[in-house]
Amino acid sequence: MENILVDTEEQPNSGEETCDSELVFAELEQYGVLSTVSKISGPYAIIYYDVINNELWFGRDAVGRHSLLWNVDSENLLLTSVCPRSVVVEEVPNCGIFKIDLSKPIVEVYLHPWSHLSADRIDVTIRVPFLLGSSLSHASFISANHYAWYHREPQKHEIEFYNGFDKSSEATKIFHHLVLNPPLHQILKQMKHLMIQAVRRRIKTKPDYCSNCISSLMTCNHSKFAILFSGGLDSTILAAIASYVAPHDESIDLYNVAFDKFGTKNNGFLVPDRLNGYESLKELTILFPERKWNFVEINVRQEELQDLRRQHIADLIYPLKSILDDSLGCALWFAARGKGVINGQPYTSSARILLLGMGADEIFGGYSRHRKEFEKQGWTGLGLQLIEEVNNIGRRNLGRDNRVTTDHGRQPRLPFLDEDLLEFALSLPPWHRCCLMSNMTPGKGDKILLRCLAWDLGLRYCASLPKKALQFGSKIANPKEKGHNISQNLV
Secondary structure, eight states: OOOOEEETTTSSSSSSOOOOOHHHHHHHHHHHHHHHHHHHESSOOOEEEEEEEEEEEEOOOTTOSSOOOOOOOOOOOOSSSSSOOOOOEOOOOOOOEHHHHHHHSSOOOOEEEEETTTTGOOHHHHHHHEOOOOOOOOSSSSOOGSSSTTTOOGGGGGGGTTTTTTTTSOHHHHHHHHHSSHHHHHHHHHHHHHHHHHHHHHHHSSSSSSTTTTTOOOOOOSSSSEEESSSSSHHHHHHHHHHHOOTTTEEEEEEEEEEEOOOTTTTOOOOOOHHHHHHHHHHHHHHTTOOOOOEEEEEEEEHHHHHIIIIIIIHTTTTTHHHHHHHHHHHHHHHHHEEETTEEEEOOOOOOOOOOOOTTHHHHHHSHOOOHHHHHHHHHHHHHHHHHHHHHHHHIHHHHHHHHHTOOOOOOOOGGOOOHHHHHHHOOOOOHHHHTTTTTTTTTTHHHHHHHHHHHHHHHHTTTOOOOOHHHHHHOOTSSSOOOOOSSOOO
């Protein structure tokens, strides 16, 4: 095949169609590993033994969406997707595809790096000889220095559509104006198309049967997929687009997680994400009156959090061990469990696919550190930081998120990190993705392209919501703690 061999999130999961594993294996046999891998789109972690050449190949997709851990020395190699804390492992870097020649008396690791990565991104620390092989082209990604906006400041006319606003300007006025602006309107139109395409390919390939009915192969209209739903900007956009592309007779589960604090009594779970969830659900119900929304209130008490973190969740978060990893990993594990209440009645989700909003902040400038970088280094520094954020997300977050989600038998799918969408978004200059000038305060200028998309979709409430990270919106984290410090709960 000349272009993309297979999208791992676009192949059918059931019926008589050929599955992605069969397609990949056939291509491996005919064209070899490097040619095949360079054509694959979608998330994967691969371990492939070439029996003819006695070679072991392994690696993760270029974004790093699936988990793969390793421990290698001169005599031993361990590869696994999850590992207890008693065994020393590290995340396999998502900087290329690795090879070990098993016919040699000692272990030597060869890396075929992705060609779009700069040399300083080839960060591999191992205790055995390490050799670089030929570079590996990716079907979607190019080197950052090929972007027209790379390492430069915008000219005045390139950001003139932000003129006329000040700190007192209402968000409604800003978004209404920008959505109608001709240059931005075309960008928004393409962005909307790619978002719909990204969500559609992750929904249309969902399994035919929910987890409740798969054993009996009974056709049902139970929820086949769910969304991690805080009621914020990213998750509400996903919910709206998912409702647009999903069959009308299927319900959609919205997982909304909240944690109490010791000594909390009544209303202990009315955390910011719960309250925002209620409000955004109202808008979704108005926009999609025919859709059955299952708003699953997942309430977690401190005793359960501490017990399950110690007994089980810590091993899924491992080898990461910061306070931030602790908070995010635990929050996602309880959310992905899908066990809560709907209108006060116990409910366990039957969904086998979970849509997550990971990547939106890194791509579109949603973190407070992006505003600080802009204040210090301008658009040039911000652009470089956003590239670095996307390059690092696989190492920082995605392996952990994959482990804690799949632990429940649900497959995480990440529309914002779809290759086509990511390729388009990264080609846009940072000033088309966010506006962090002083006249654009939080809730207005950060992730401004996504805010305009929400406005265009009819989502008025979430469009102007300031960023609130999962660990704070769900109240699992202590805001006084430093997220980069080691968590004693994970040691």
